[in-house]
Amino acid sequence: MEKPEKSLDAEFFNKMYEQNQDPWDFENSAYEREKYDATLKAIPKDKYKSVFEIGCSNGVLSEKLANFCERLLAVDASSIAVENAKKRLADYHFVEVQEMTIPKNFPEEQFDLILFSEVGYFLSMEDLTLSRDKMIDALAPNGHLLLVHWTPFVEEFPLTGDQVHELFLQSAEPESGILAHLYGRSETQYRLDLFEKKQ
Known part of the structure; x- marks a missing residue:
């Protein structure tokens, strides 16, 4: 089987969530807990005015990330994941969860922190490059961009x-x-990897 050349679409993820509401075991995995701890420790500031989380899944990390935000926009391509995240984050009035597929859809606003975690390898190189450019444009001066990704080879990505x-x-x-x-x-x-946008 050859690696796909096109980005994986929302249908791919919805099928996964139909079979398993927590396909990567975000709720219980010791690996995910350790990675989440490392992710949060890498965030330089205690509080950000506006945060954008790309690929929020069922909102497990979003809930932890909310402690760093005055406002959080969390998005995912899967409508099932979005509904689950909305339920989890219902008590957080400053958190908005949206169904969004990047780079086709992208918010027209600026953020001082963007989290791009476990999403990039689902995209084609063309779409990833466009997504990178959109993220950089959406970062406020001195804003932070935090990337976290699984590195072992996965044939279907x-x-x-x-x-x-x-x-x-x-x-x-x-x-x-x-x-x-x-x-x-x-x-x-x-x-x-953590980046800062130059002025």
């Missing part, structure tokens, strides 16, 4: 986690002058 992060690191090279790379961490099964 268009890209690997390493390919995702390497593309963003290109925008942090001195000649690009767009992003500054603040922090990187590589574990056995995932990697994490």
Whole structure:
């Protein structure tokens, strides 16, 4: 089986959620708990005015991320995941959950923190590049962009986690002058990179 060339669509994810409401075991996985802890520790500030979480799934990480936000926009391509996240986050009046497929759909506003976690490898390189550019445009000056992705090879995903992060690191090279790379961490099964948008 060859890796797909096109981005995986909402139908792909809805089928997964129809079979299992928590397909990656976000609720109970020790791996996910450790990764969530590392993700939250990598966030530089205690509070952000406006945060954008791309790929919120059922909202397990969103609920933890809410502690860092005055406002959180959490989105996912799966309508089933979005409904589950809305239920989980119903008591958080400052959290908005929307069904959204990037880069086709993208909010027209600025954020001072964007979290792009476990999503990039579902996209084609063309769509990932467009998504990266849209994220950079949506970041406020000195805003933070945090990437976290599983790195082992998965045949049914268009890209690997390493390919995702390497593309963003290109925008942090001195000649690009767009992003500054603040922090990187590589574990056995995932990697994490934090960027800041230059003024």
